Amino acid sequence: MSRTQQPWPPVDTEPPKAHPDAPAPGTDLPQHYARCFGCGDQQEDGLHLRAQVGDGHTIRSRFTVTEAHQGAPGLAHGGLLACAFDEALGTTVGNLLRKPAVTGKLETDFLRPVPVGTTLVIDAHLDGIAGRKVYVSAEGRMDTDDGPVAVRARALFVLVDLSHFVNHGRPEDLQAVAQDPKLLGRLPVEVNP
Numbered sequence: 001m002s003r004t005q006q007p008w009p010p011v012d013t014e015p016p017k018a019h020p021d022a023p024a025p026g027t028d029l030p031q032h033y034a035r036c037f038g039c040g041d042q043q044e045d046g047l048h049l050r051a052q053v054g055d056g057h058t059i060r061s062r063f064t065v066t067e068a069h070q071g072a073p074g075l076a077h078g079g080l081l082a083c084a085f086d087e088a089l090g091t092t093v094g095n096l097l098r099k100p101a102v103t104g105k106l107e108t109d110f111l112r113p114v115p116v117g118t119t120l121v122i123d124a125h126l127d128g129i130a131g132r133k134v135y136v137s138a139e140g141r142m143d144t145d146d147g148p149v150a151v152r153a154r155a156l157f158v159l160v161d162l163s164h165f166v167n168h169g170r171p172e173d174l175q176a177v178a179q180d181p182k183l184l185g186r187l188p189v190e191v192n193p
């Protein structure tokens with residue numbers, strides 16, 4: 001089967017424009033939700049991704065594969081790697097545009113097996129915007145920023161209103177956030193744009 005990629009973005013887009021209050025290059029980003037499997041510190045076996053803003057519409061995330069993340073003996077599960085990219089890409093959209101968005105489509109290319117203990121260095125880039133559709137892509141390198149590429153991903157995020165989360169979230173979790181807003185860390189979106 002060929003690895004030839006389809007054109008990306010797949011539709012005509014406007015170039016991305018970061019929000020004027022987007023965090024500056026070099027900023028370490030906080031977890032967006034303490035119970036998030038991708039970044040939250042209250043998920044013991046979660047991915048604990050940590051992200052930092054880069055130059056030119058990029059965000060670099062790091063994720064270390066632990067024993068809890070295995071699919072085959074000693075190797076990361078592909079679905080968890082996809083989760084790491086979902087998180088890294090979503091963080092890029094949410095923090096640079098400062099608008100809530102959800103993953104509509106996520107595609108991954110697994111190029112190399114990723115052993116337990118590896119730290120994936122994931123560089124994500126905002127590629128283009130078409131109305132509510134935000135196209136973003138990333139590559140993950142083994143252990144260092146010039147290590148071999150292990151995974152590539154491309155995604156479509158769709159901008160949504162905050163009511164998306166209020167209408168669809170489990171009431172007890174929304175209530176927990178209302179009682180302890182620190183669960184959300186610093187909300188990287190405008191609540192009242």
Ligand SMILES: CCCCC/C=C\C/C=C\C/C=C\C/C=C\CCCC(=O)SCCNC(=O)CCNC(=O)[C@H](O)C(C)(C)COP(=O)(O)OP(=O)(O)OC[C@H]1O[C@@H](n2cnc3c(N)ncnc32)[C@H](O)[C@@H]1OP(=O)(O)O
Nearest residue numbers: 032086087090091094100102103104105133158165188189
């Ligand atoms: C208490 C409040 C807390 C709030 C927290 C808020 C914000 C946090 C902000 C930032 C966070 C920072 C970091 C985030 C880190 C990680 C992120 C993880 C993200 C996820 O893990 S998130 C979970 C998985 N995700 C879902 O749970 C989505 C389920 N889904 C839906 O909720 C709907 O499906 C939706 C909303 C996607 C669309 O529904 P809709 O009715 O609003 O709009 P519609 O269908 O018209 O789509 C509009 C245009 O997108 C095109 N389109 C849509 N889907 C497409 C597809 N798959 N392929 C190709 N095109 C697609 C259409 O074709 C149309 O295109 P066009 O305009 O050209 O016609």
